[in-house]
Amino acid sequence: MELWDLTIRFFSMADANVRYVIFGSMLLGGAAGGLGTFAFLQRRSLVGDTVAHAALPGVAIAFLLTGEKNLLIILSGALFTSWIGVVLVNYIISRSKLKLDTALGIVLSVFFGIGIVLLSIIQKSGSGSQSGLDKFLFGQAAAISKNDVILLAIVGTALLAIMTSLYPKFKIIVFDPLFASASGLKTNFLQFLLSTLIVISVIIGLQAVGVVLMAALLFTPAAAARQWTDNLSKMIMLASVFGAASGILGAYISFLAPKFPTGPWIVIVVSFIFVTSILFAPKRGVISKMRLHLNNQRKTNREHILKALYKSGQKLNDWSKTYSISEIANFWSFAESKLKYGIRQLTRQGMMESINGRYKLTDIGISEGARVLRLHRLWELYLSKYLELPEDHLHRDAEDMEHIITPEIEARLVKLLDNPQYDPHNQEIPYTDGKVKS
Amino acid sequence: MEAPIEVHDLTVAYRKKPVLWNIDFELPESKIIGLIGPNGAGKSTLIKAIMGLLPTVSGFVKIYGKPIKDARKRVAYVPQRESVDWDFPTSAFDVVLMGRYGNLSLFQRPTKADKEIAYESLKKVGMEEYADRQISQLSGGQQQRIFLARSLTQNADVYLMDEPFVGVDASTEKAIISLLKELKDRGKTVVVVHHDLHTVREYFDWVLLLNMRLVKIGPTKEIFTDENLKLTYGGKLNLLSEMAEKVGEHR
């Protein structure tokens, strides 16, 4: 069948099986992404990796005991051994000098080893329906059946309900466990509950994602969400959405190519979301930081031009004189290309005007130039007064700060320095009110 | 005569936000100098920057007139005690011997002479009985003495110590300070990051008051005044940290 037809068939959800798979993947991705946010913030991301690997022996034992592939029983087994794994990690840390990372590695490798030993015993014993168990390694979203979805829906809803109702308390134990115990919260119990919820969210994802890579669905959505917001509840929602989207897209890819395991595809999708977030998130994304940096450089360049022209006008107490580009370049050893670009921008902003290819400041330009010079001199005065820096140390610092001082900081400087009129070099500090005539 | 430490116009930034700003000073020889300032003032950062362990935005440091990379052997650094894992499998003597590693070539092992120096240093801090003791079995004060002994093996001219008095018992504190005085009497320069304002007058010949910027530097008697402390710890310099935030956002 054509790719297009398959795509339509998948997303139209006409097929009941497809509906189950989509709904199931969405639920498990959302639950893992949301709860994973807490693990991420507690810097216990890799605990998820150990939890997932430690589930494998449980899967195998449940199958060995019951001889059938009932998801509820298998997941109960997984929950059981994962929990033992978590308890062991904590026990190792508390009873020896080994650190968290080592304890995680010990439990992960030993439990996973036990799981593989059991799986290969099951395989060699040759019971008929065992073939599905190895799907728990790398996951198979297509294996989600109607019954499974009902189970996923019940568990997912329960997880979500508990997380929402206890959200304020979880928030405190994540950010300030000391304060939490001091204010009488049962921190140990809450931490236990939170860990349990996280373990369960890992377990319900095993079928689709597999034990080897399930942890990624826990920490990668959270890390991606962190790039977009500082607000915890928004972060959880966003991480859930990222997790759910990864689940659905992974299931889609697995639908197109049923021979491939789903887990790796889901990880590729969620990692792609992460990389996109790191690059493009507003404010802290790499791209927007680069743009901010460029804008600031341009602003600095423009303000240097304004200041240079303002100062030369100040000498004559007359700003109506026009200058050629090369004359302006001489004021400040400007690079010519940067100067031309700056002048073009300033002209567009109405701060400079050109008369027969020569340039002068407009009224706004004059007051802007005065502002830059004023900030420069205020800062010099501040440094010299409060830090008693020698005169020859003031200029370079002020040369940077004049572009950064905000109006509020300016107001505070003026107040702190008591409306100063002269800078440490005894030069006048230009105030815009009344001093500027064009 | 070149100054043991000359810091010129030094700016250090963490994630583009300045933590030390245009620091400028020279330190005299044969003095114990207290480096004092509130939390987050950049005291440890200044020590690390002098050691050349951090990238700098601007400025330079000179040790006896030479850039730090040519003068490393003249400077000994004592990191904060909490900065290492004391469960590490090694003995007190081995830690002290590490002070000699800087003098060894790539494949060279510590020689007998190095071991003798290490043993002598252990003696100087009164820890020779503990030479073979595992470091995890030492008290906080003893661990600090081991760190001090390690720096003594370097036979340096300048000592930079990051909070050597934190978490040590009274007798160790006394032992350390008398050791520092002995170093001073031998013409060494000792810079100590310090928290306890009560002991400043007793311990230090000079103080360097720091709060992102160099606030004041000079002989303790002149500089360690209520007024200057207010300036260092008080709100007048709040503007600086706010500006630092803005600079971080700007770059």
Next chain:
Amino acid sequence: MTPDMTVIITGILVAVSCGLIGLFLILRQNAMLGDAISHSILPGLVLAFLITGSRNVLPMFIGAGVVGVLTAFITETISKTERVYKDAALGIVFTTLFAIGVILVSIFTGEIDLDQECVLYGEITYVHWDRLIMFGLDIGPRAPVILAAILIIDILFIFLFFKQLKITSFDPQFADSLMISSKKWHYILMIFVSMTVVASFESVGAILVIAMLILPGATSFLLTTKLLPMLLLSALFGTLSALGGYYCASLLDTSISSSIAVFGGIIFFIIFLIKSVVRTN
């Protein structure tokens, strides 16, 4: 040499070389980096296969070394961009690389001697028949020969640069102040970890590599507080795990590499319990 003997020797070589180099990861509180590198070298390995069309040793080691260092480096870079903690950054990097590796394996199964299960728990049973041919000469079974070479290289590395490894593991800041760059030695160690991992990975799979990087070192950490005895004990526990694991596997007729991992775990927990009991009494 009998095929069984080859398997046992291979197991011992993996356990000892991983155990020695892995101890330094534990001492640096970076044990999960071993886990990460064991996963993330997979795409490097597969690409080396695909590009050269053969299982030549050199490209394989270069591929592994590059990806190993890259894992450590990208992790650093991501955690520096703010707002992603180091543990999460490490997790993101290795799961991504491993996912790419598994997908490559599942696409090119026909062209390379790896499949998805093999990646996890290897096929140590058949090592005897996989020969290393160089210059037209049958040098011996491929895996143990390469692993023996790696073990010698690892021991030489640890012996020659013991002081650098020790000081940068214990007090990186102080090491830096002596011009012994902790960063440089961190990456050098990563190269050796990657080489050891890739040499083992091919025949025994990721799971045993991770187990042997961590378990022997962690077990010996419980028993001694001196570095040199700790290294020797690591080698001893590695060897015991390989022997015990092999016999358990033949008894139960199950995956050999997983049995070795489990046996290493049994040794750890026995010693852990004994130590706990001794301490409480």
